[in-house]
Amino acid sequence: xxxxxxxxxxxxxxxIASILTEIKAExxxxxxxxxxxxxxxxxxxxxxLVDSRLRDLQIGKLIRKILExxxxxxxxxxxxxxxDISSEELFSYGADEIIEIxxxxxxxxxxxxxxxxxxxxxxxxxxxxxxxxxxSIAEQVLQIAPTDITVLITGESGVGKELIAxxxxxxxxRKNKPFLAVNCAAxxxxxxxxxxxxxxxxxxxxxxxxxxxxxxxxxGGTIFLDEIGELKQATQVKLLRVLEEREIMRVxxxxxxxxxxxxxxATNRDLTQAVQEGVFRxxxxxxxAVIKIEVPPLRERVKDxxxxxxxxxxxxxxRHPGRTIGISDAALEIIQxxxxxxxxxxxxxxxxxxxxxxxxxxxxxxxxxxYVEKQSQxxxxxxxxxxxxxxxxxxxxxxxxxxxxxxEIISLKNLIQKGIEMTQGYxxxxxxxxxxxxxxxxxxxxxxxxxxxxxxxxxxxxxNRRKASRILGIGERTLYRKLKEYGLE
Numbered sequence: 018x019x020x021x022x023x024x025x026x027x028x029x030x031x032x033i034a035s036i037l038t039e040i041k042a043e044x045x046x047x048x049x050x051x052x053x054x055x056x057x058x059x060x061x062x063x064x065x066l067v068d069s070r071l072r073d074l075q076i077g078k079l080i081r082k083i084l085e086x087x088x089x090x091x092x093x094x095x096x097x098x099x100x101d102i103s104s105e106e107l108f109s110y111g112a113d114e115i116i117e118i119x120x121x122x123x124x125x126x127x128x129x130x131x132x133x134x135x136x137x138x139x140x141x142x143x144x145x146x147x148x149x150x151x152x153s154i155a156e157q158v159l160q161i162a163p164t165d166i167t168v169l170i171t172g173e174s175g176v177g178k179e180l181i182a183x184x185x186x187x188x189x190x191r192k193n194k195p196f197l198a199v200n201c202a203a204x205x206x207x208x209x210x211x212x213x214x215x216x217x218x219x220x221x222x223x224x225x226x227x228x229x230x231x232x233x234x235x236x237g238g239t240i241f242l243d244e245i246g247e248l249k250q251a252t253q254v255k256l257l258r259v260l261e262e263r264e265i266m267r268v269x270x271x272x273x274x275x276x277x278x279x280x281x282x283a284t285n286r287d288l289t290q291a292v293q294e295g296v297f298r299x300x301x302x303x304x305x306a307v308i309k310i311e312v313p314p315l316r317e318r319v320k321d322x323x324x325x326x327x328x329x330x331x332x333x334x335x336r337h338p339g340r341t342i343g344i345s346d347a348a349l350e351i352i353q354x355x356x357x358x359x360x361x362x363x364x365x366x367x368x369x370x371x372x373x374x375x376x377x378x379x380x381x382x383x384x385x386x387x388y389v390e391k392q393s394q395x396x397x398x399x400x401x402x403x404x405x406x407x408x409x410x411x412x413x414x415x416x417x418x419x420x421x422x423x424x425e426i427i428s429l430k431n432l433i434q435k436g437i438e439m440t441q442g443y444x445x446x447x448x449x450x451x452x453x454x455x456x457x458x459x460x461x462x463x464x465x466x467x468x469x470x471x472x473x474x475x476x477x478x479x480x481n482r483r484k485a486s487r488i489l490g491i492g493e494r495t496l497y498r499k500l501k502e503y504g505l506e
Contacts, residue, residue: 018042023053024068036122050074057086064091077110088327091132105497142184145328146321150313162188169305170283172312175362178283186239194238197231202244216268235278246286257301316356329368340378347382355389468503
């Protein structure tokens with residue numbers, strides 16, 4: 018375990034080093050932010066403990082720079098109880114844990130070890146992020162992976178359900194055997210049965226030879242059945258029999274064949290509702306959902322967004338080593354506020370396309386705003402927001418409309434500002450002395466819009482900040498910071 022300590026006071030650094038040495042951590046020390054960031058260029062550390070009393074760089078900016086250089090490192094921020102910087106504010110910047118000053122050895126070692134263990138779990142599952150939801154999923158995956166229990170993974174399109182299924186397989190005793198994925202929505206009913214169970218020669222037109230299905234081909238391994246909610250009733254019956262009896266019968270055949278494959282299924286539909294509507298068999302549902310893993314959408318784990326963005330940027334840097342690739346703080350702020358209906362898949366596409374189209378290789382605020390504005394316009398014309406209750410859908414559409422409006426106001430402000438700058442050139446001439454130009458545009462309209470929007474959503478949610486943050490498309494800690502900033506506490 019490697020830990021970097023960034024603190025001005027020698028006594029603080031020495032105390033942390035002595036505490037962490039007892040848990041066999043390798044400790045690196047820096048006296049200021051610049052030295053700490055320099056160490057991060059040379060060393061891959063698991064955790065970074067930052068003293069919020071640093072004077073050379075504002076703590077929020079330092080945490081942002083740390084995330085950019087080492088997105089997967091855990092950040093612990095130390096603060097005094099009398100400090101002007103609240104715990105909520107530090108969390109909103111991106112800190113993973115808060116340590117109170119004066120330091121307590123038990124608290125420091127416990128929090129560092131806990132973060133390290135959670136990181137190992139995420140690494141074992143191949144998951145990038147730090148949100149409590151993702152850490153919980155990784156822990157659950159590692160608990161059930163050694164068993165042969167059937168697992169149902171639920172979540173919106175693009176959240177990474179197949180990634181979770183692969184994590185279950187790679188951490189199981191079956192990891193050296195095949196992992197075969199089948200999208201149940203991609204085949205017609207008859208073709209899907211042949212794909213799953215195989216067929217005999219002459220079973221149907223075009224069946225010129227015997228073919229193994231995935232249940233045979235994945236012998237000893239894992240089968241991932243994506244979009245399981247799209248199965249027709251007849252195929253559901255056959256799948257249920259396979260799960261119960263561990264036997265298949267090829268299409269057009271009479272021989273029963275024993276199979277040994279673990280089944281992991283996934284869907285973006287509400288299968289309990291499908292059962293109530295009679296389109297999905299209840300007995301198959303309970304057979305599949307022995308263990309159920311729900312992957313939350315990206316808008317509910319905002320903490321993962323900057324980590325994913327920097328991970329995608331680092332991947333692009335590896336592919337294009339000679340090119341400068343990055344993102345501005347303002348653009349990242351816009352990205353974190355967007356609700357990402359396409360989840361991780363959409364975010365990755367945005368990062369890759371924005372870098373490819375950028376002249377400098379750096380994603381700027383204008384590009385982020387243009388994307389949000391365009392997507393908000395597209396989503397605004399959709400009649401429903403899928404996967405949500407009617408009330409949540411209404412809130413989502415309201416948020417999309419206001420997000421688009423906000424982007425339009427910012428774009429308009431930039432256009433007016435450019436116009437003023439051009440006019441100032443003329444105003445400086447003697448013959449244009451009568452022209453008066455305001456050098457600045459008030460930000461009040463934008464701030465008032467955001468403040469009023471937050472106030473209205475909070476009122477609609479009965480003061481429930483967690484629900485309000487979800488509707489607003491921001492993290493709960495970011496909401497606390499905004500409430501403090503606008504005096505709405």
